[in-house]
Amino acid sequence: MKIMENNILLTDRQTDRQTDRQTSYDWLRVVLVILVVIGHATYLDIKTPFGSIYYATLMQENGVDTSWFYKLANALTGFIYSFHMPIFIALSGCLFALKRYDLRSLVSKKFKRLLIPFFVVWLAWNLPIKYFTGYYNNVSESGMFLQMIFPSCVYLWYLECLFFVFLLAQFITRFKSTVQLVLIVCCWLVGVALYKRFSDYHFLGDPVYYVVWFYLGYREKDVIALCKKFKLWNTATALVLPLLLVCIFCIGQLIEIKGLSTLLNFILGPLYMFVSLSYFSRLFTKHSSKYLKTCSDYGLGVYLYAEPINYLLLYIFFEKCGITFFGEESGAATIYFSRIIVSTVIAIVITYLLRFFNIKYLH
Numbered sequence: 001m002k003i004m005e006n007n008i009l010l011t012d013r014q015t016d017r018q019t020d021r022q023t024s025y026d027w028l029r030v031v032l033v034i035l036v037v038i039g040h041a042t043y044l045d046i047k048t049p050f051g052s053i054y055y056a057t058l059m060q061e062n063g064v065d066t067s068w069f070y071k072l073a074n075a076l077t078g079f080i081y082s083f084h085m086p087i088f089i090a091l092s093g094c095l096f097a098l099k100r101y102d103l104r105s106l107v108s109k110k111f112k113r114l115l116i117p118f119f120v121v122w123l124a125w126n127l128p129i130k131y132f133t134g135y136y137n138n139v140s141e142s143g144m145f146l147q148m149i150f151p152s153c154v155y156l157w158y159l160e161c162l163f164f165v166f167l168l169a170q171f172i173t174r175f176k177s178t179v180q181l182v183l184i185v186c187c188w189l190v191g192v193a194l195y196k197r198f199s200d201y202h203f204l205g206d207p208v209y210y211v212v213w214f215y216l217g218y219r220e221k222d223v224i225a226l227c228k229k230f231k232l233w234n235t236a237t238a239l240v241l242p243l244l245l246v247c248i249f250c251i252g253q254l255i256e257i258k259g260l261s262t263l264l265n266f267i268l269g270p271l272y273m274f275v276s277l278s279y280f281s282r283l284f285t286k287h288s289s290k291y292l293k294t295c296s297d298y299g300l301g302v303y304l305y306a307e308p309i310n311y312l313l314l315y316i317f318f319e320k321c322g323i324t325f326f327g328e329e330s331g332a333a334t335i336y337f338s339r340i341i342v343s344t345v346i347a348i349v350i351t352y353l354l355r356f357f358n359i360k361y362l363h
Contacts, residue, residue, distance in 0.1 A: 026296035027281040033299040041339040050147035064327035082269035086213035093217025118159040129308040133315035161205025188212035238279040241272040301351025309343035
């Protein structure tokens with residue numbers, strides 16, 4: 001009887017720990033989705049071989065100065081971009097560590113969860129909106145579809161990249177830990193070289209680069225244990241790391257130091273913020289509410305449907321208010337907050353409708 005009671009208590013503790021981890025990941029997902037929406041709210045120029053917009057260029061050509069509000073918002077975006085997508089990938093690695101899959105079930109599950117929304121949302125939502133707003137002017141039809149293979153500066157790259165990251169991770173984690181580390185480092189070095197050399201042609205979203213951050217999340221327990229060993233798993237450290245990152249980012253903005261941007265974006269930013277956000281997301285599990293899971297569940301829908309609305313809003317503001325409106329302080333603020341709020345609301349409504357009608361894989 002005692003053994004059974006002990007087993008029940010042990011199972012309860014394990015379940016509680018598992019629930020706490022899931023809740024912490026919900027917190028992390030919500031924060032990252034918010035950062036993604038904010039990060040997508042500032043671009044005015046996007047130039048790729050497969051499509052472009054030129055609102056900032058039009059401002060220059062018409063003698064319209066950039067507002068201070070936009071400069072500050074753009075600096076915030078630059079800081080966010082130094083870490084947020086690698087941590088999003090790392091979050092998937094955290095979840096991957098909770099359950100093991102055989103290759104067949106992994107491919108099936110991730111194809112439905114990642115590639116189906118990638119293709120459907122790209123063709124039925126992303127492409128039509130961008131086509132209407134002039135993004136694909138002077139681009140051939142083949143170029144529009146070729147961008148799906150080289151999704152540079154297109155938000156849906158994440159889904160495509162993550163699918164192949166899962167396959168890479170499935171292969172790499174079959175080996176012993178030391179071999180895993182060697183393979184991960186080799187992939188990362190190749191990925192960084194390709195990322196910097198072919199910035200306009202990120203093949204399949206650069207899975208060989210992002211697999212290192214996926215693996216960081218996969219080994220989250222070891223990262224936390226290492227932090228605890230060196231007494232870094234505490235509130236003070238979790239606060240200092242982002243502040244240190246801000247200082248490095250500001251120095252990079254003020255003084256051009258060779259290699260600092262690479263160090264920030266490829267190593268320090270993702271690593272520091274992963275530790276900090278992981279710590280606070282676990283700390284906040286004590287303050288979770290019934291709405292947290294709902295917000296987390298809507299995260300993918302916000303990611304899928306919010307970003308293209310930015311193109312539509314920029315097009316509408318340009319057509320209705322003119323390019324000078326983009327350079328005014330009030331105009332820049334109006335455009336910025338409209339992009340954050342309107343895109344999020346529309347994405348939530350679409351996600352709600354898809355969930356209401358039980359349309360699978362698209363939310």
